[in-house]
Structure formats: structure tokens, C-alpha cells
Amino acid sequence: MQKRSFLHATLLGAALFAGFAAQAQTVEPKAVVQHYSALVYANYSDVLTSAQTLQKAITAFTAAPSAQGLEDAKKAWLAAREFYGQTEAFRFYSGPIDDDNGPEGRLNAWPLDESYIDSVVGKPKAGIVNNPKIKINKASLAKLNERGGEENIAAGWHAIEFLLWGQDLSETLPGQRSFEDYVDGKTPNADRRRAYLTTVTELLIDDLSFLVKAWTPGAKNYRAKFEQGGIQSVRKMIVGLGSLSRGELAGERLEVAMNTQDKEDEHSCFSDNTHRDVVANAQGIENVWLGSYKRLDGSMVQGASLKDLVAAKNAGLADKVSKQIAQSVANANAIQAPFDREIVGAKDAPGRIRVQKTIDSLVQQSKDITEAAAALGITKLAQAK
Template sequence: MKKLALAAACAALSFGVAAPFALLAAPAQAQTVPAAATPARVVQHYAVLVQAGYDDTLAGALELQGAVKAFAAAPSQAGLEAARKAWLAARESYGQTEAFRFYGGPIDDDNGPEGRINAWPMDESYVDSVVGSETAGLVNDRKVAITKKNLAALNERDGEENIATGWHAIEFMLWGQDLSETGPGNRSFEDFVDGKKPNADRRRQYLLVTTELLVDDLRSLTKAWAPAHKGNYRARFERGGTESLRRIFVGLGSLSRGELAGERLEVALASQDQEDEHSCFSDNTHRDAVTNAKGIQNVWTGRYVRRDGSTLQGPSLRELVAAKNGALAERTTAQIAASVAAAEAIQAPFDREITGGADAPGRQRVQKTIDSLTQQSKDLVEAAGAIGITRLTLVNPE
């Protein structure tokens, strides 16, 4: 997660950054809660969605790992394209799981791997050569051992932009710097061929090791939410009652306003700087926005379409809120759908969408998404109040 002072100001609109934010419960309406939509069953189904999301992401990362291994064994343009395609496919699942963050769960508690998995923005020169500095980076420093343990220790060392691991380090290795105004980075596969570029052997090793570390971290998350794994987080979460419901709302609200609308869209819109773009090397930022918005929608509606096309559907927050205030539930559902639609309208490349004056069509599309996400965060606050959840914060619970 990008740590900028502006994020606090963005998040404060709907969710307190450090102080509890009191909520006024909406007037109850005379409706009956469907038998399946009890608080306990909503929490249990949420755990099912989380497990499925991480399982799908792990499956995608394993396919990425297979493509990376094949490419590293015999670098070619076709192999590089296959690895890029696998990275993009795996990100579709991962983006939706970001709705499961921000409340001190397995991914981002004090020992969680989120910083190794998805930290950004990234100083490319920390990892490898860049234009104007051909010997920069860990790849070109043969004194640095390229191992999982070492790269994990080096991640964000001496600066939050010193990203050494995760999705974006892998992205940079596959695409290289984005030096084009009309497309993504265009790293040559020959960067990984011995004799074509210095330290090609280390570049192959770096790509292999960072991908393996990503798989390890994602596997730890699937275990934390797997029902058969004794002593896992899921069992405690399912017993958490109202506190677990509160955490679910904190995750949705924090992603909606503070992270997606704030740090990922609003900061970039204000700076018009490619360096503030989330997936800048692959030009996949527009899809990051869509999948994040869909992740919120998945949790709210209790519905998730898996990577194999099958659908999970179960007791949802929407049903709980509808039993107290049907109009509010309907309004929140419509606003969340509008946010997804607005995000889907953002065009690639994102770094062109954010440039120009206030009347530029791209900037208007991004601003429309920000505005919709901001409104939905307010609706989520009201929805939480309608079912008796009166304290929401962006800090991790004790």
C-alpha cells in the first residue's frame, strides 16, 4: 500500500483514520430477514468467498510460476509473452481479494505478507538497470545473494519505494520500464539471455525467486482461510459475531475510499505522474481499478464468479441491511454497481487518462469513478449503522 499523507485526508471523509467514527442507525423498516441471512451465516459465507478468492489467486500464481520457469529455462519472445499473459490473468483474481484487507487479517496483520505481495510504487532502479543507469539494482550487484530470504529482507529496506518482491517487482522484470505514451513497457527477452546483456543469469534467477516467494505468500493465505487447517484464522473469524461483521465493513470502506478512490486514483489524478500509477509497467492499472471495485461488490452481494466460471452465492450484507432498511440496501447496491461501471469505463493506458485539463475526457472518467466510490463509502457507513455497527476505523483492531 502506498503511504502518502494525502491518503489520510482522503480516508477521513467516511472512515476515521485513528479515532472511532460514530454512526447513526438508519430507521428500520418492516421487513423479514431471509432465513439464510443471519449475521453468523453472512460471516460464514464471507469466509467461503475469501477462501475461494485466495485459492483462485494461488492457482493463477502457480500458472505464472510455470510460465516463468519455462521462460527462464529457454528465454524467447514467445515465452516472455506467455509469462506476461499469466501475470495479467492472475491479477484478475488477486485484485478482487483486496476487499479482504485493512482489518488486521492474515494478509495485513503485524506479520502479514501484504507488503511483500503488492507494495507500490516501485523504484525500478532498486532492482535492475534503468535508462541512464545500466549498472543499477540488486540484479547487477553480484555481492547480493538472490534468495527468498534475502529479497524478503531487502523489500522496502531504507525506503518504502525500495520494492524488491511481489506482483510489481515481477511486473517490472517482465515488462521493464514503461517508456511509451501509448503502451506498456517493452523489455526484450534478450535481457535474460547470457551474452546479450550483463547479469542475464541473475535476472533469470531474480524472476524465478520473486515468483516463488509470491506463491509461498499466497499459499500462506489460503491455509489461513482453509476450513480443514487447524488453528486457522477462519475459525476465529467465524466465531467473531458482530466484530467480524465490523471488520468486513472496515475492509470494504477502507478499500473504497482511502485506498482505491484515494491513493490509487485521486493521487495519480492530482499529480498526473506515471510514477503514481499502480501497475505502471504493464499498463494494467485500469483493470486494477475494476477488480478492486468488483471485490467490494462481491462481498456486499455475497456473490463471486470464480476463475473457472462457476458462481458462489450466499447470505450477504445486502440482505442483512435490507431487513432493516430496504431503500438503503437498494441504494447501496446501485451505487456499488455504478462504481464498477465507472471503473470499467476508464481506458488504457491509465497514464494518458490522468493527463490534461479538468475537461479532458480521461480525467473526467477517472473523476467519475472517484466520486462514485466516495459516495458508496458513505452508503456503506450508513449501511453498517443500520445493522447496529457504530464504530468503524481504518486502524487494525487490537
């Protein structure tokens, strides 16, 4: 009787395994696209929630400037960046974030000319803050963003970052702006500086709300069209991952800084948060590939993924891509703060070796992602419209 039960259990287990295997083989592009939409919505929603926490901290600080209030606002900015950085994987295919009318240029543009916004060392009267002829409101800041040059950044995460931290004038510390820059009678135009910080944060909230709306389920929006796109929407997902891997993260954000060894070319130079930006970007790629995302509340979003789709065609290739992406995340985590010291020195300097390993891994993963796309019959990856 025991032998028969064992045999029955073995056969049942084999049948269940075969059923699961068959289910894995039948993953459809539509399911992957629908889950991606849910993941994007969850991530943008978390960014908006964390940015609203930042807004509350900034509102409290500007109402009664203090050293602790400024510190609280900084911590809230850093916390929100962890979630925004992961959304960079949703770019580069003319989606809501960066189509012709998208807000990306107002959200995360860099590098930033500090003197376009406020006073800097040697230029005490520089910037919009110190020009009383310029009205400080959302419309004017949006209009002034990137006017006359792509470094003339007036809005977004890095404008807020500069207003909180100030210039990074130290080799070992981030910017050391005093809260007294926001106190009337202590620093010229403190009232306009308070108004600027409050207003630019409101604009950030507006732009993030726009993105959440574009991906909200059950609405006539971008998400509804995207979910009907089939394999073309899968192609967009892959374009996003490949473009962030090679051109943007490995290239613009790491190789450029490595070549110039200039802190002005690091992503979050005022707060010395660039090392975390790199990790968040790499993590965002892994999120999309695995169909997995850890939310602000600690819960997990998990479902049909690009990996599943590729594994149905070539399991070995899917595993190879997964391992390479995981290696990139690990290498990114190994980069030490401050990033502007990691990039300085000879080729064999420990920091430069750590950054170069990350670059090399990202370059390889972009090649692997291209190979994965080919396995799905997707070959045109230059730009997804």
C-alpha cells in the first residue's frame, strides 16, 4: 500500500510539474504587457507618494526654516529618489514620460547650471531667485526650463536638490547650504528662494501625477493603448531596457564622468547621491526583466515577465540575461560614495575599477538583451514609436 501511494504521489508530482512547465511555455505577450503596465503604475504611484512626503517636508521647512527642517527635507528627497530612479527603465520608447509632450525634461534633466537658479560662489546676484523681474510660479519655471541651453535647468529633482544642498564644494561632503538661506534678513531674497523651492516642488508633483494618470488602469489613456500593442509593446519594453543599459547609464551617466573626472558630470552632484542613482537605475532594469517590483509599503508586484517570454523560446538565454543583469546590480551596489571620488585617479584606482566593472557589465547586458529580443523575433530596436 505504501509503495502504491508513493508511486501515485510521484506520478501526481510529475503531472503537476508538467502542467507548470506547460503553463510557463504558454506565456503570451499580452500577459507580459499587462503586467508591465501594472508594474509601471505601481512604481510611479510610489514615486508620487514619496514626492508628496517630500512636499510636506518642504512646506514645513519653508514655513519655519530650521536646520532640522532642512535635514528632514533632504532625507525625504533621498527616499523619493530611490523610487524615481527605478522608473528610468520606462523611458526611451516615446511613452508618456518622454514623448514630444512628456515631462522628462522638467523632471530629471541634468547637468544643471547652478547659477541659472540661484547665487553661487563668485556670483552673489546670479539666478532666477535673485532677479525680481522674474515671477516665480509653475508656468514661468516650466517655460524657463532649458531655455537658452540644455544646462539651464529650472525645474525637477536636481533643481530641488540644489536648493536643498547648495553647491558641492567639498571633495568628501555633499553641498552644505545653510537653512539661513531661507531666513528673511539673513540672506538676500530668502522669500523668493522659499517661493522657488515650494513652487518647483508643486511642479514636480504635477508632472508625476500626469504619469500616474497615464498608467492608471481602467481609463482611456496611454496604458489602454499600450496593453493592446502586443509584440510591439514588448519591443518598447526591450528598447527601454537596452537604451538605459548602454546609452544612458553606461554611457551618459558613467562613461562621461569617468572620461572627464569632473563632479559636474555626475548625476546627483549636490547631494552626493549618484551612487544610489546608479543602483536604482540598474534595479529598474531588473524589475522589468523579472516582472518584479518591491513597493514603498514593502509588498511585491510579481507576474508575467520578459524573462518568461524569452525562456519559452530559449531557457538558457533567459538565464544568461538574468545572471548578467543581476551582476550589473551587484556591481552598481559596489560603487562607493562619494561618486565624484570614485571616478578620480589612474586607470587602476580602486574606485575607477569599480565603476568600470559596472560599465562593462551594463554593456554586456545590453548585448544580451538584444539577443533576447532576437529570440522573440524582434530585431528593430533603434527607436520604438
